Amino acid sequence: MPHLSDAFTLKPIGYIRSALEDLTQAPRQGIEGAPDAWIDLDPQYIEGLKGLASGDEVIVLAWFHLADRGKLAVHPRGERDRPLTGVFATRAPHRPNPIGLHRVTVREIDGSRLRVGPIEAVDGTPIVDLKIALETDS
Structure with a gap:
């Protein structure tokens, strides 16, 4: 069984190229007015x-490099009138391992x-990482 002191390495496969230049410009969720962006994939992964x-839906796994990794509780959606909630019960970007999960449509390759x-x-x-999105039955 792994120990808490065990570590592993994630290597980026590419980087986002977006008109969003800082966190204050980013909507909370993609469906709330986020723009399209380019993913510049390292050529070794082509x-x-x-x-x-084009038209496929994929899950983009991102590393939120600007996140506060020390936060364990947040006010959901940054709304101070909402009670503090553990990050594992939210989609907050600030968390111990700040992995972003984005379901997007491929517009162009x-x-x-x-x-x-x-x-x-x-x-x-x-x-x-990138993973093809699976359809779910309702």
């Missing part, structure tokens, strides 16, 4: 794009670049 096409959206990640956000 083979991983085989089978992906240009070599090792993908235009996706909407996505609320700021310019320079490292991308950890």
Whole structure:
């Protein structure tokens, strides 16, 4: 069984290129007015794009490099009138391992670049992985 002192390394596969330059510009969720953005994939991962096409929905896993990793409780959506809630019961970006989860549509693929959206990640956000989104039955 792993110990708390065990560590592992995540290596970015690319970075977000967005008009959102800082956290104050980013909406809370992509569907709340976020723009499309480009993912500049490291060229060594281009083979991983085989089978992906414009119109596909993917899950983008991002590393929120600007997050406060020491926060364990937040006011949901930053609304001070709401009670403090543990980060594991929220979608807050500030958390011990600040992994962002974004369901987006692939708009365009240009070599090792993908235009996706909407996505609320700021310019320079490292991308950890991309996964095709699965349809769910209601």
